[in-house]
Amino acid sequence: MEAKLETESLTRTVSGETIVEDVSLRVGGSTVLAVVGSSGAGKSSFLRLLNRLDEPTDGTVFLDGVDYREIDPQTLRRRIGLVPQESALRPGTVRENVAASDRIRGEPVDDERVAALLDRVQLPNAAERDVEDLSGGQQQRVAVARTLYVDPEVLLLDEPTSHLDSETEARVEELLGDLIRTEGLTCVLVTHDTAQAERLADRVAEFEDGRVVAEGRPEEVLA
Ligand SMILES: Nc1ncnc2c1ncn2[C@@H]1O[C@H](COP(=O)(O)OP(=O)(O)OP(=O)(O)O)[C@@H](O)[C@H]1O
Numbered sequence: 001m002e003a004k005l006e007t008e009s010l011t012r013t014v015s016g017e018t019i020v021e022d023v024s025l026r027v028g029g030s031t032v033l034a035v036v037g038s039s040g041a042g043k044s045s046f047l048r049l050l051n052r053l054d055e056p057t058d059g060t061v062f063l064d065g066v067d068y069r070e071i072d073p074q075t076l077r078r079r080i081g082l083v084p085q086e087s088a089l090r091p092g093t094v095r096e097n098v099a100a101s102d103r104i105r106g107e108p109v110d111d112e113r114v115a116a117l118l119d120r121v122q123l124p125n126a127a128e129r130d131v132e133d134l135s136g137g138q139q140q141r142v143a144v145a146r147t148l149y150v151d152p153e154v155l156l157l158d159e160p161t162s163h164l165d166s167e168t169e170a171r172v173e174e175l176l177g178d179l180i181r182t183e184g185l186t187c188v189l190v191t192h193d194t195a196q197a198e199r200l201a202d203r204v205a206e207f208e209d210g211r212v213v214a215e216g217r218p219e220e221v222l223a
Pocket residue numbers: 014015019037038039040041042043044045046192
């Protein structure tokens with residue numbers, strides 16, 4: 001079966017250093033691939049190549065079998081949404097942040113969609129709150145709603161709970177797991193937390209020095 005997302009010999013070299021090397025992975029529809037590995041292994045660098053936030057030096061990515069270089073980058077980033085490691089919200093209200101993509105393009109905000117997404121991430125009636133008044137976990141949920149606002153097919157999560165205390169982490173993690181399943185999203189989750197990978201992922205790829213050193217079901221790779 002055709003993979004939703006497939007990387008082919010994906011490689012990125014920066015200033016003579018190869019930070020992602022020859023990575024070929026397939027992620028099916030409605031599945032979660034966790035990317036694990038120690039600090040500096042190239043996990044975030046790999047994720048940023050998946051929606052062309054960074055350009056590969058070599059290799060490419062196929063989305064539904066189409067080489068992503070044939071897809072206009074703006075469309076690509078709507079179809080493959082990234083929730084960055086730091087939630088990277090802009091000063092302003094929750095509504096302004098969730099609907100950032102429409103506001104940037106000068107389009108009217110879809111307030112019903114904002115409200116529905118805020119319900120979905122368990123922040124009902126928060127649209128007019130200032131993001132600076134929110135807790136870390138709440139800000140992370142706003143960042144997730146902002147990414148989902150454009151209705152992506154693939155969700156890229158970069159250490160989504162790493163800045164949260166353990167209780168908040170468990171809540172955000174549960175919410176993410178639930179969202180991914182119910183929305184039928186394809187998800188690539190970067191995490192240094194192997195227990196989290198075990199809880200959320202269908203497949204795991206372990207990175208070391210920019211390369212995949214193991215790939216398979218969580219119980220195989222994380223044993
Ligand atoms: N823009 C860049 N220029 C030069 N080197 C970079 C750049 N981005 C990342 N690197 C290097 O690439 C390597 C991989 O970094 P990356 O952040 O992808 O690792 P990581 O596995 O996500 O680590 P962490 O878990 O600490 O976030 C590191 O050696 C880093 O210093």
